[in-house]
Amino acid sequence: DTAVSQTPKYLVTQMGNDKSIKCEQNLGHDTMYWYKQDSKKFLKIMFSYNNKELIINETVPNRFSPKSPDKAHLNLHINSLELGDSAVYFCASSLRDRPENSPLHFGNGTRLTVT
Amino acid sequence: ILNVEQSPQSLHVQEGDSTNFTCSFPSSNFYALHWYRWETAKSPKALFVMTLNGDEKKKGRISATLNTKEGYSYLYIKGSQPEDSATYLCARVNAGNNRKLIWGLGTSLAVNP
Numbered sequence: 001d002t003a004v005s006q007t008p009k010y011l012v013t014q015m016g017n018d019k020s021i022k023c024e025q026n027l028g029h030d031t032m033y034w035y036k037q038d039s040k041k042f043l044k045i046m047f048s049y050n051n052k053e054l055i056i057n058e059t060v061p062n063r064f065s066p067k068s069p070d071k072a073h074l075n076l077h078i079n080s081l082e083l084g085d086s087a088v089y090f091c092a093s094s095l096r097d098r099p100e101n102s103p104l105h106f107g108n109g110t111r112l113t114v115t
Numbered sequence: 116i117l118n119v120e121q122s123p124q125s126l127h128v129q130e131g132d133s134t135n136f137t138c139s140f141p142s143s144n145f146y147a148l149h150w151y152r153w154e155t156a157k158s159p160k161a162l163f164v165m166t167l168n169g170d171e172k173k174k175g176r177i178s179a180t181l182n183t184k185e186g187y188s189y190l191y192i193k194g195s196q197p198e199d200s201a202t203y204l205c206a207r208v209n210a211g212n213n214r215k216l217i218w219g220l221g222t223s224l225a226v227n228p
Contacts, residue, residue, distance in 0.1 A: 104151075
């Protein structure tokens with residue numbers, strides 16, 4: 001059973017298109033995240049939701065809009081894709097108030113390529 | 116220290132060597148420290164979460180210590196194996212409402228057979 005699953009695994013699209021990446025976790029966690037792995041392989045937080053409420057919103061273009069229909073899902077919609085959006089995007093989840101036994105569980109990543 | 120810093124940036128060891136690397140972080144407003152192992156083309160996998168000063172955690176040949184007063188954590192690998200080759204990331208969790216993780220850039224370990 002996959003704990004954090006994100007789809008699709010690969011996404012190739014043209015500039016200007018709108019696309020979505022879906023993420024679901026079956027761990028019963030209350031907090032979900034979207035991270036972007038940049039060109040230097042560094043993990044950069046984009047958004048964090050706790051029980052469907054936005055709690056972290058880093059400096060991300062308005063073209064990126066997260067949607068959390070319930071605490072088990074956090075989808076990422078991207079409008080008007082640009083070349084610079086090409087990256088690997090990771091979804092993750094955790095239990096917010098249990099740091100002693102709640103690290104982040106990551107999905108396998110979505111490699112987005114914008115041409 | 117304003118950010119989470121990891122050293123060395125990369126490390127090459129021979130199979131069987133023991134090794135260690137450092138994660139340095141701001142000691143104020145501390146909540147927790149995470150260590151992750153990230154193999155190429157995979158996703159990060161958690162190794163340890165530590166919260167208390169003096170914490171020591173162990174999983175097989177890998178162990179970690181935490182000093183929250185001086186702001187550092189060590190990760191030790193005993194008898195390195197080729198399958199230990201990966202990037203090891205640490206992340207500091209801020210106290211406060213959003214529990215934000217501040218990530219280091221990682222230490223890339225290559226174990227030669």
